[in-house]
């Protein structure tokens with residue numbers, strides 16, 4: 220008998236030790252984690268060069284303070300905390316402010332430090348930029364680029380399926396973000412899923428949420444301290460093997476296939492009794508042949524793209540750079556497809572400014 224667990228709610232949290240607040244707060248109320256210092260004035264990174272005395276402190280965003288922003292409304296809630304739409308009082312510019320309470324588990328605190336470090340320095344138009352960050356009154360706040368059309372999860376809730384030409388453009392944007400992360404920053408995102416791909420009215424798609432990302436040393440094989448959904452996790456990660464950038468490619472393939480067929484692909488592999496239970500899902504991902512795009516419903520280029528991503532052996536998956544030149548992406552490149560037309564034709568998501 221199958222457990223009727225909606226797949227979207229499958230979440231696991233690895234229990235962890237909590238550290239006293241004094242371990243990461245200085246006497247002056249500055250949050251400190253390794254080389255990262257954060258307070259009301261903003262973010263500072265201390266140079267790793269220990270020979271410089273006193274430490275070489277690099278002001279990343281000293282020109283802004285928390286008081287410069289006013290709240291417009293709450294636009295979302297994630298596992299880390301609330302996301303608000305805020306306006307910069309002097310310029311009128313809108314931002315998404317992600318606040319994270321500091322009386323949190325150490326794993327979550329580490330994730331947020333990771334998130335700040337990775338995307339405060341982002342130089343890619345397909346990665347959501349963290350413009351500023353603050354620590355004040357027990358809350359870390361990330362001032363993120365505001366994506367006014369919500370996430371891919373919001374879009375597929377409304378349209379159910381996305382046509383190939385739009386998917387090709389969407390894939391191209393995500394792949395450009397992944398090429399930047401994988402090849403320039405050496406970062407594995409590790410949580411590519413529809414709610415982490417944000418969209419704006421210009422039809423731009425950007426990768427967000429670096430809470431569980433990792434900077435690649437050699438290859439990763441340690442047990443993940445992962446908090447989140449396992450739906451899009453590559454088989455080699457589920458089975459505890461070593462993994463690298465290619466695990467993001469598996470996740471991307473599943474996300475794109477879901478957008479094309481209108482449901483999470485592993486529901487199809489299951490039988491008529493409903494969605495797979497958590498353990499059935501993990502078992503299917505690790506043991507069963509991978510899902511594929513039905514060749515009677517989709518173009519050969521699309522089917523080939525999906526199977527270039529969803530290969531159980533990571534060595535058989537293409538890299539983000541190779542996929543950017545895949546025939547499916549190339550097919551629509553000169554067709555002037557505007558994703559903005561699709562997203563602006565939909566009902567505004569909850570995070571829209573009325």
Ligand SMILES: Nc1ncnc2c1ncn2[C@@H]1O[C@H](COP(=O)(O)OP(=O)(O)OP(=O)(O)O)[C@@H](O)[C@H]1O
Pocket residue numbers: 294295296297298299300301302315317347363364365366367369370414415417427428447570
């Ligand atoms: N930069 C942004 N611009 C606009 N809306 C955003 C932005 N970042 C987050 N949001 C909204 O806030 C919601 C919550 O985001 P958050 O990253 O905290 O959690 P999540 O990814 O949805 O869930 P989880 O924390 O479980 O991974 C998102 O689903 C999105 O609708």
